[in-house]
Amino acid sequence: MGERIYRCPVEVTIEVVGGKWTAVILAHLKENDRLRFTQIRRLVPDVTEKMLTQRLRELEKIGIVERTLVSATPPHVEYALTAEGRSLAPMLQSMWEWGQQWAQTHQLSIRPPAERFASSPGTGYSEAGSSEAGSSDEGSTSPIPTAS
Numbered sequence: 819m820g821e822r823i824y825r826c827p828v829e830v831t832i833e834v835v836g837g838k839w840t841a842v843i844l845a846h847l848k849e850n851d852r853l854r855f856t857q858i859r860r861l862v863p864d865v866t867e868k869m870l871t872q873r874l875r876e877l878e879k880i881g882i883v884e885r886t887l888v889s890a891t892p893p894h895v896e897y898a899l900t901a902e903g904r905s906l907a908p909m910l911q912s913m914w915e916w917g918q919q920w921a922q923t924h925q926l927s928i929r930p931p932a933e934r935f936a937s938s939p940g941t942g943y944s945e946a947g948s949s950e951a952g953s954s955d956e957g958s959t960s961p962i963p964t965a966s
Contacts, residue, residue, distance in 0.1 A: 831909070834880065834882065835906065835909070837873060837876065838869070838873075839862060839865045839869060839870070839873055840873050840876075840877065841910065841913060842862055842865075843858060843862060843865075843870070843873055843874070843877070844877070844882070844883075844899070844903065844906060844910060845910050845913075845914065846858060846861045846862065847883065847897060847898060847899050847903070848899060848903075848904070848906070848907055848910055851898060852886075852896045852897065852898045853896065853897055853898075854894055854895065854896055854897075855870070855871075855874070855894075855895060855897070858870060858874075858897065860931055861931050862931075863931060874897060877903070878897075881900055881902050881903075882899065882900060882902055882903040882906070883897055883898070883899060883900065883903055884897070884898050884899075884900050884903075885897055886898070
């Protein structure tokens with residue numbers, strides 16, 4: 819992040835998580851613990867491979883995400899949040915809740931990807947795999963758990 823002088827703590831936060839798709843990628847990593855590149859790509863279908871690669875490299879460089887080469891057959895790479903990355907959970911949780919409320923208030927649809935990688939059920943989406951404004955999933959838990 820360098821020698822830049824910041825005028826407000828929000829500037830620092832936005833520099834870390836404000837890039838296009840960054841908060842969404844972080845939310846999915848928080849939800850799923852470890853993900854392969856292709857899994858992240860499926861969870862965020864509108865991001866290009868180039869952009870996803872760029873964001874993951876940026877997050878790895880600043881210590882928010884760790885990249886692990888798994889020497890299985892075939893070898894693959896997994897991404898996970900570092901301790902610093904996990905410290906973003908309260909902010910991501912607030913963003914999740916605000917977005918959900920905004921969508922309900924403004925009658926916007928939220929349709930998560932069909933494929934889910936979370937190891938535990940009840941991650942904030944309805945049984946049918948979608949959460950739409952006005953649906954009865956207000957009491958469900960968020961896919962960004964508050965407990966680490």
